[in-house]
Amino acid sequence: MVQPGNAANERLSGKNGGVHISAKADYGMRALLELVAAYRIDPLQLIKGEAIATAQQVPVKFLEGILRQLRQSGIVASQRGAEGGYRLDRDPSDVTIADVVRALDGPLAAVRGNRPEDVEYPGASEHLREVWIAVRAAMRHVLEGISLEDVALNKLPSDVTELLAEPGAWQRRKP
Amino acid sequence: MVQPGNAANERLSGKNGGVHISAKADYGMRALLELVAAYRIDPLQLIKGEAIATAQQVPVKFLEGILRQLRQSGIVASQRGAEGGYRLDRDPSDVTIADVVRALDGPLAAVRGNRPEDVEYPGASEHLREVWIAVRAAMRHVLEGISLEDVALNKLPSDVTELLAEPGAWQRRKP
DNA sequence: TTATTCCCTAGTAAGTCAATAGCAAAAGTG
DNA sequence: CACTTTTGCTATTGACTTACTAGGGAATAA
Numbered sequence: 001m002v003q004p005g006n007a008a009n010e011r012l013s014g015k016n017g018g019v020h021i022s023a024k025a026d027y028g029m030r031a032l033l034e035l036v037a038a039y040r041i042d043p044l045q046l047i048k049g050e051a052i053a054t055a056q057q058v059p060v061k062f063l064e065g066i067l068r069q070l071r072q073s074g075i076v077a078s079q080r081g082a083e084g085g086y087r088l089d090r091d092p093s094d095v096t097i098a099d100v101v102r103a104l105d106g107p108l109a110a111v112r113g114n115r116p117e118d119v120e121y122p123g124a125s126e127h128l129r130e131v132w133i134a135v136r137a138a139m140r141h142v143l144e145g146i147s148l149e150d151v152a153l154n155k156l157p158s159d160v161t162e163l164l165a166e167p168g169a170w171q172r173r174k175p
Numbered sequence: 176m177v178q179p180g181n182a183a184n185e186r187l188s189g190k191n192g193g194v195h196i197s198a199k200a201d202y203g204m205r206a207l208l209e210l211v212a213a214y215r216i217d218p219l220q221l222i223k224g225e226a227i228a229t230a231q232q233v234p235v236k237f238l239e240g241i242l243r244q245l246r247q248s249g250i251v252a253s254q255r256g257a258e259g260g261y262r263l264d265r266d267p268s269d270v271t272i273a274d275v276v277r278a279l280d281g282p283l284a285a286v287r288g289n290r291p292e293d294v295e296y297p298g299a300s301e302h303l304r305e306v307w308i309a310v311r312a313a314m315r316h317v318l319e320g321i322s323l324e325d326v327a328l329n330k331l332p333s334d335v336t337e338l339l340a341e342p343g344a345w346q347r348r349k350p
Numbered sequence: 351t352t353a354t355t356c357c358c359t360a361g362t363a364a365g366t367c368a369a370t371a372g373c374a375a376a377a378g379t380g
Numbered sequence: 381c382a383c384t385t386t387t388g389c390t391a392t393t394g395a396c397t398t399a400c401t402a403g404g405g406a407a408t409a410a
Binding site for chain 2: 016017018019020021022023024025026029030033034036037055056057097101102104105106107108109110111112113115116117119121122123124125126127128130131132133134135136137138139140141142143146151152154156160163164166169170171172173
């Protein structure tokens with residue numbers, strides 16, 4: 001098992017295509033889930049960056065940058081000075097995972113760095129674009145369908161739990 | 176519109192999280208679709224690397240490396256020397272896009288470079304792993320469900336065409 | 351005023367990505 | 381047997397990204 005936020009024994013297999021959840025997206029989601037927990041007690045309660053960082057075992061200064069990006073996207077609010085901190089600025093049921101990933105890493109899908117609808121294919125590969133569009137649509141379907149509240153309460157939408165119930169969903173594919 | 180294989184005006188928005196189709200996966204799929212077209216005439220016909228490269232407007236030497244990886248994965252066969260070239264080594268209906276992406280870029284999904292099932296989350300983010308597993312399952316569902324033949328004949332599975340029919344599937348989300 | 355806490359810019363080491371160069375090895379042709 | 385063609389393989393490159401860290405500036409409360 002990989003320790004959370006411990007950058008020592010990680011990146012065993014440096015290479016990965018398909019979908020990659022970056023450290024920013026992962027840390028950002030974890031920070032937001034901490035803020036959701038506080039929000040459910042008092043929606044205006046402020047939590048310090050360092051408190052989030054230690055709770056989630058994430059590098060503090062790196063997390064600060066992430067929280068700033070989330071504030072600039074209107075997901076989080078912040079206050080400076082003593083007794084300052086961060087809080088959610090929107091209802092947890094209103095913030096989707098897609099919102100978070102887009103705020104931190106940009107567009108959900110890219111083909112060679114371009115939007116899927118912007119690439120064109122000659123001859124035999126004529127219909128390849130449809131495939132990448134479908135991949136993006138699948139990502140959107142999942143990530144736009146799950147809110148922070150869903151994750152915090154472990155109440156995922158039914159079509160997502162169906163995905164999780166698929167045989168082998170929790171195992172890696174044979175290499 | 177971005178020209179196929181032209182690396183000049185691309186990479187406008189360098190950053191992207193979520194799913195990224197690499198040049199290798201994109202070029203590899205295009206090369207394979209050329210081979211499928213030949214396969215349908217004669218399953219043993221050999222096509223030269225340079226012919227594929229010019230047909231798909233892809234850098235030759237880069238494509239060579241891709242085709243070699245595909246051969247090492249058993250998807251493609253090759254023969255050296257004059258009158259040599261490449262051909263499909265499996266039936267087009269038997270090769271999925273997931274096979275291609277895995278052969279060229281490794282695992283379909285990663286969280287900070289690790290397999291989704293290998294990361295663990297403390298406290299408030301306890302259930303985040305399920306989300307990433309679901310994302311991977313969604314990717315698998317799409318990419319393992321489409322074969323080279325499906326793309327070549329433009330006959331995608333019904334659940335994929337349903338994804339494409341979703342409103343806004345072809346437009347980017349408002350930034 | 352002073353301690354606290356977020357805000358912001360810069361920088362950096364390591365790594366990846368996309369591609370190129372060059373030569374070795376095999377296979378067919380004359 | 382040369383000789384040409386075509387793939388096999390390794391190494392290298394430059395641009396870029398990722399995951400951080402350093403250090404100071406600005407706001408806020410006691």
